[in-house]
Amino acid sequence: MGDMSITEKILLYIEDHLDKELSLEKIAKELSYSKFYIARIFKDNTGKTLYKYIQGRRLDEAARKLAETKRPIVEIALEAGYSSQQAFTRSFRYAYICTPQQYRKMGVFTPKQSRIHMSMRRQSVISLFRLTGGRIAA
Numbered sequence: 001m002g003d004m005s006i007t008e009k010i011l012l013y014i015e016d017h018l019d020k021e022l023s024l025e026k027i028a029k030e031l032s033y034s035k036f037y038i039a040r041i042f043k044d045n046t047g048k049t050l051y052k053y054i055q056g057r058r059l060d061e062a063a064r065k066l067a068e069t070k071r072p073i074v075e076i077a078l079e080a081g082y083s084s085q086q087a088f089t090r091s092f093r094y095a096y097i098c099t100p101q102q103y104r105k106m107g108v109f110t111p112k113q114s115r116i117h118m119s120m121r122r123q124s125v126i127s128l129f130r131l132t133g134g135r136i137a138a
Contacts, residue, residue, distance in 0.1 A: 006031070007045040008118045010038060014054060015115065018061060018081060022054050046116050056113025062088070066100055067109035072101045081116050
């Protein structure tokens with residue numbers, strides 16, 4: 001149960017600071033846990049590394065801005081934490097199978113990495129899974 005609340009704290013911190021510098025070290029320091037512990041707990045509870053989750057959330061927010069605003073792509077790229085429009089375009093194309101400009105022309109926001117919401121139901125299933133040694137009857 002404690003693991004889940006730590007994961008929730010991590011997720012909330014990420015969402016509150018998505019537009020700022022986010023590193024494992026910074027998150028660990030802010031939440032007063034070791035970076036190794038945070039990395040392990042997050043991966044165990046979400047199935048994703050912290051880095052991949054943050055990258056996916058930032059790309060998701062960038063995709064929303066591309067579809068819903070007329071702001072310059074370079075500005076959106078910098079806000080998403082990329083050092084150049086070219087680096088952003090490479091990552092965006094890998095995730096969305098099109099360039100940011102093509103995505104903007106479509107004008108429809110379709111998230112690829114939505115927020116992870118931890119719930120009591122998931123927590124109960126995980127606890128039951130651990131208690132039964134990994135076997136749950138369907």
